[in-house]
Amino acid sequence: MEDEAGSDGWIEVAVEADLPERRAIRAQVEGMDVFLFRTADRIFAIDNRCTHQQGPLHRGVVKADIPQPTVTCPVHGSMFWMTDGRVVRGPASRPQPVYDVRVTEGIVEVRPR
Template sequence: MSDTNWIDALAADELPTDDVIGVEVNGRDIALYTVGDAVYATDNICTHGQARLCDGFLDGHEIECPLHQGKFDVRDGRPMCEPVTEGLRSYPVKVEGRRVFVRVD
């Protein structure tokens, strides 16, 4: 895996505080989450209801889908409650300088 897989997603000052934002990274719809000082990334589309997770509610490390209230752990994309049964793809994130990078393979 090379450094060329790190894609510049957005400026670090555009990250919301303890919230979620949707961005396009290399043609993919990605949700970026900030929880405290950590930043996480997953696919932005719920695996159950095809809703955009950036329109959902972030509570700690859990994002709630705005459509059917299924929840995912933003750290690794695993489903936390029904009706969600399939996890989200998660992506490594790094903040360098004033930019946020997501690694897509």
């Protein structure tokens, strides 16, 4: 798989067919560590390393069936919205960086928002 950022900033992170539904995975590409979570109609992508102390969010609990889907860090329990990375519950005080996501010919691409 190509792993170079195109001139428009999109970076290939996964093959869509390999992306499980409703189970978080991480994609490590170009020094990025991206949390990916797919629902029936959407793919969320945020930084995988918690802004508090770098906890691995892909090992955290995801609640996807609520108006604002959340992920909870497995280390100290910070909770973030998966839509925009905002902190719902600390100890984290900084939001998670979020990526825009698109699928092009079966390839999942992200771009820092």
